[in-house]
Structure formats: structure tokens, C-alpha cells
Amino acid sequence: MSFISGNLPGLDLIISDVFFPTEDGLLILQEVTTKFGIPTVIMASSADASTVMKYVANGAADFLLKPVRIEELRNIWQHVFRKQMREHNNNNIMVGNNLERSYPPPPIAMAPAATTRTAAEASTPQEISEVRDINSNNGEITDIRDLRKSRLSWTAQLHRQFIAAVNHLGEDKAVPKKILGIMKVKHLTREQVASHLQKYRLHLKKSIPSTSRDGTTLPSTALNTQNHPSRSKYFDQDVCMEITDYSLPKDDLSSGSECKLEEQNDYSLEDFQDFRWDSDKQEYGPCFWNF
DNA sequence: TACGCAATAT
């Protein structure tokens, strides 16, 4: 059975966004990669090991997590090169290995048909075993990228800084740009603050719907955390460290993708562990202040 | 240009 009639134009490489891995979709992927021999790279904003395996097992040459940076794209031609090597020389082990060493390792996995990723590229013993698992087609894929969070998590600490900025400015003056300036968090965007502010205001509206009779608002009430037991859990915590830097890559080449945020300051990982993006941390996970 | 807000997307 063939999904594709006629010949595909002279494509050297296909970079595709994820599609639902239905049986048909995966068969098309197989046909493109095997019958037509076009290396196909899949992009996704997130993926677990089984998802990646699903595509790789069906012929995907690579699996890129968005946001895709230019450095990742610069090496993507390797897949075309490997394909040509496969066609012109069945015994390409030496050349393949030399090529492997000449360039940064591929992000996650390569097609089983392609040259296997060498263990020398893995830095830790654990990663070595993981690489072997990938190539043996039965194991967990673990990559640092798997931990990459694509969206900002408003941790209690970060929210505290947000609130501090809002309180400092006052109700009327608290606009995203000024909040951003006061928070002093590198790479935090105005849009992110605006989004959070919008949600925060909605919360205040619900939580404190009434104003005083003469129409004046109650700024101290509205913005004073102490008056809201439901939020005290977040507001009453002492600030033990200021979050000052979140990185937001500007070179995202994947369309419509979310952006990665990561720490980029000088704190050691241990010092920073309470403020990681991991949402599965109970204590410092996403801020649910009853919005 | 920035803002605010609702709707919508991821």
C-alpha cells in the first residue's frame, strides 16, 4: 500500500512538526523515509521517551524539541550526508564515526538505520547506557532537554517579587512595563508580566469585588497580602533569594513554539534548586494563589 | 506604543 503517489520533488530533507502518530501517519513517515529515502526530522514542543521512540522507530531521522535554535539546525544536514553515505557505501563505519566526532552529537536519537551514536559522545555512564538503549530500541531516552520547561512557572518566589513590585508602584501605576522594571528579572518579558497581571487582577476582582461606597478603591486592601488568608501561604514566606535572571532565547526558529526559560545567573544549581521550573515540586511549584 | 481585557491557543 502506498500513501504517496508519484515522485516527491527533489527534497533532501524534511523537517516537520509533530503530527498525531496514528497508524497512517506513521506509515507515511515510513514511506517517506524508506521508500523515498528522504531524511525526516520531527519537531515537537514536548515529548516523552515513548513518543520520541514512536517516531524514531518509524523512520524519523531526528527529533528536535522546540524551541529549535539555529545551532541545532546547523547540523541537520548530517542526516542528508548520512543518507548519501549509506547509498554510496554500505561499509561506512569509519567515515561515520569520524563524522560523528567532528560535530556536536545529535540532540536525542538517530534512526536505527543510521550510524549509531558512539558512546564516546556520552559524558556520563548513565547516558552511555541510555544511548545504547536508544540504539537497541528498548529503553528510556533521557536528555537534558526533557527537563526543559517551555513556559515560565510563577513560583512563589517569583510571584512575591511581582507582588512587591505591584505594591511598590501602587494600583494605578502598576502596569506591566513598570512592574518589569522594578522586578529586575532578566529575560522576563513584558508580555509574561502582562499575562500574570491580567490574571492577578481577575483574582482581585473575584476576591475583593466591592469597593467603598464613595467609589474610592481600597488599594491597601486590594494589594495587601496579609488580608487574604487564602494567599498568605505564598505571601508570608520570607524572601530567601531574589530571582534575577531568566533566559529567554530569541533565536527560536520553530514556528509557533513555546519558548524555553532557564536560569542564567551565577547561582549554582544547588543554590537554585528551590526555584527550578519543575512543576512537580510541591513547595515551590506553580503558584495557585486561588486565582 | 503601551495598555487592558476577553477569547483562544498551547
Added chain:
DNA sequence: AATATTGCGT
């Protein structure tokens, strides 16, 4: 569910 984006009126 939380956050991001978009669209449109100020």
C-alpha cells in the same frame, strides 16, 4: 491548569 498569544478598542 497555568501560562502564552492574539485581536481589538482605548
